[in-house]
Amino acid sequence: MKCINCGTDNNLRDRTANSGHCTRCNHQFAFEPTAMTQGIKFTDPFFAKLLNDISVNKTLYFTPKQLLYFLDKRLKYKKISVAGIGCILLLLFFNVWTTLFFGGFLYVLLGGGSIIIVPIVLNLGVLIWLFNQSRSKKLTYQDRQNTAKSLLILTGFLLVVGLSISLSLNLFPLLVASTIIGMLFIYLAIRQLRNKKSIAQEFLISLSQVQDWLRKWQTINGSFEKILSPSFAATQPVQINPEILNYSFDRVIVCQSTEIARFLIANNFHFENNCAVLSVTRYPENIFDVVLEMLRRNRDLKVYALHNANSRGVTLVNHLRTQDNWFADSSATIYDIGLSPRQVLDNPKLFVQQSDTMAREAKELPQEIRQTLLPEEINWLEAGYFVELESFSPQHLLRIVTQGIILSRQENDLIFVEDNSLYMVQSFG
Structure with a gap:
């Protein structure tokens, strides 16, 4: 195994004799493949490349769960393929x-x-x-x-x-x-x-394992700044210039999860696309009410709902349209740029999971939501299937969301859902 610090190749005997350190520079190895269990084995260079690839040479932030999906895919690729x-x-x-x-x-x-x-x-x-x-x-x-x-x-x-x-x-x-x-x-x-139907997949590893490996890596090699801490909360008060309150945004992306909203903001998506980014969980908490007030002031506001393909995600658009604390009785145009079950049904390459909890929630969907879904979508949801946005790599997900906004301006790429102010973008990724 090569040392990531000096590039010296250390065999097992060298690593054992030097207590897990490089024989040349004495840098400690974070992982010892021969000591790893459950058929999972990787080296320090492998993990270093993993972090570099998911962050695109340390230019993009990513969530812990995105790292889980990314690492799981690499480990599956490393397994012996049947040729x-x-x-x-x-x-x-x-x-x-x-x-x-x-x-x-x-x-x-x-x-x-x-x-x-x-x-x-x-x-x-x-x-x-x-x-x-x-x-x-x-x-x-x-x-x-x-x-x-x-x-x-x-x-x-x-x-x-x-x-x-x-x-x-x-x-x-x-x-x-x-x-x-x-x-x-x-x-x-x-x-x-x-058989082109999606089948529920299982992880080779768990999120807790990934977090343990990441902590060990950072203890030895220093903090990796592009990983978003799962415990972060934007609760610090912010002083807002009163003059800014006179303005508004033309667009806002409302995310189903805090993690996706934080991911977009951390990667400056709001600046590069000139739009606000919020979550239904009220992230970012410290400016949420102020931003929402500014948004409601714009009569030509365009709202983009970004969600997972699951029983909760399919209710997001209806939630934004009907809730008084969002855009009820508003002239805002709402676009669904999230991941829908019908898009998953057409793409068996996605990482589909299955959960009894999701199945129970799907069976409790109100009739007004069921009317917007195809029969096969309802069957898919009631079977407990779901796909998370975090299963996409950071670079891919940013490109998908940008593409969703662009396609929302093209009528040929939209599906009429409810009224003249509610659309769903057909393409996802």
Whole structure:
């Protein structure tokens, strides 16, 4: 493992002999891959590159949960991928070895066609494993598709080999077994490849683990200023120039969560796009009431609702339109630039999660909200599925929100929702 301080390569013996420090500059290593558990292993250079990549060379702020998603994706990518040609060669080797060794042993004991039992059991076990991997919640959509492709290639290869051997040696049981198993798994592989529906994913790691690793990293290497503290609150009083109160904003983004609002503000989205940024949780607390008062003063105000694809997110626009403490009886135009279930249904590559709590909340959605949703969206929500905005990298999310505002000015990219002041942007990302 290379030292991030001086670049010296230290092997395990060097790191052990020097108590986890670099042999050249004595800089301490934050992580020891050989001591990590649960199949998760990474090095200091890996983590340093991770922080550099998510912050785009330390130019963008990001939330702890964005780091969780980003790291989880990198760790899944690091896992051994199932490659078709590699699996064929490896399986061919094990078939020959096990057939000669264990098959020969069975032939001596039982005689006859017992030698074919070993390759049938071995290959069937591999195909079942591949099929289960193609449905695994621990893999990304692309990994599941790659696994299904490998399953199809391997099944076709084994079917040809099995039929050739059974016909040449006149082994009718092997012919029947090869045909049945081959056709079954070819069907299953093709079905998985055609399955474009999103499947709930699971993390390889937890947010608490990420926070522990980050604390350890910062203790040794110093604070990483682009990570947003989860405990931060904008509660310090702010002196506002009275003259500013005479002005207003033409646009405001209202976020479902404090984290997203803070993320946008930290990255100067409000300055670069000339708009206010608030959350329904009243962030930033110290100027929330003043900014909202200024917004209500603008009769041509454009409001952009930014939310997750979940049971709470789909109610945000209605909440802004009907609540007196927001824009009830206002002439403001409201655009939904958030992530909707219908957009998720069309994009299986998104990180979809599932929660019993979300399912219960979805079943309690009022009728006025259900009328704005498609039947498949309601079914998706009531199954407890959801997608968080923080699953997008900082750079990607900023680009998506900017794109949403731009598309809101183009009628062809809008869906009419309720009245002439309420629209939903079709595209997300």
